[in-house]
Amino acid sequence: MGKTKERHSLAAWRAKALQEAQHKRRKRHYGPYAPFGRPGSGGNYKMVDRFDNMKVFVYGRDHAPPHFHVVGAEKESLYTILECEFMEGKLRLYYRALYDWWLDHRVKTAELWNEIYSDEGTYPGPVKIPKSWRKLC
Numbered sequence: 001m002g003k004t005k006e007r008h009s010l011a012a013w014r015a016k017a018l019q020e021a022q023h024k025r026r027k028r029h030y031g032p033y034a035p036f037g038r039p040g041s042g043g044n045y046k047m048v049d050r051f052d053n054m055k056v057f058v059y060g061r062d063h064a065p066p067h068f069h070v071v072g073a074e075k076e077s078l079y080t081i082l083e084c085e086f087m088e089g090k091l092r093l094y095y096r097a098l099y100d101w102w103l104d105h106r107v108k109t110a111e112l113w114n115e116i117y118s119d120e121g122t123y124p125g126p127v128k129i130p131k132s133w134r135k136l137c
Helices: 002-028 092-116 131-136
Strands: 045-051 054-059 067-072 075-080 086-089
Touching: 045 092, 054 092, 067 092, 075 092, 086 092, 092 131
Parallel strands: none
Antiparallel strands: 045 054, 054 067, 067 075, 075 086
């Protein structure tokens, strides 16, 4: 009886150690390529588009001001939705190409942001899309 109890506790210990190792691995693996989305996003993120080997995402549970993430070559940058201003990151060299992309896709990006942050109480809240943007599209 003593041996089965030891085996059982050893099996339980191994299962717990494996679970902790998987949790650590999952915790380190973040970003748009993570299987469950970005930490804190609850898996709630939308890919807006791809261009020039880069992907554009809008994440849920993100900070203000309303912005989108550009991911390429394992680097990431953030740009505001309303004015396409650089906020932070390492993809600054691609700004001209990104700005041209933004002119064509800013309404779609803002609509995806509003889809995620549609409730009045959610922070940072929906984006007010200027009427002039809709006329251009």
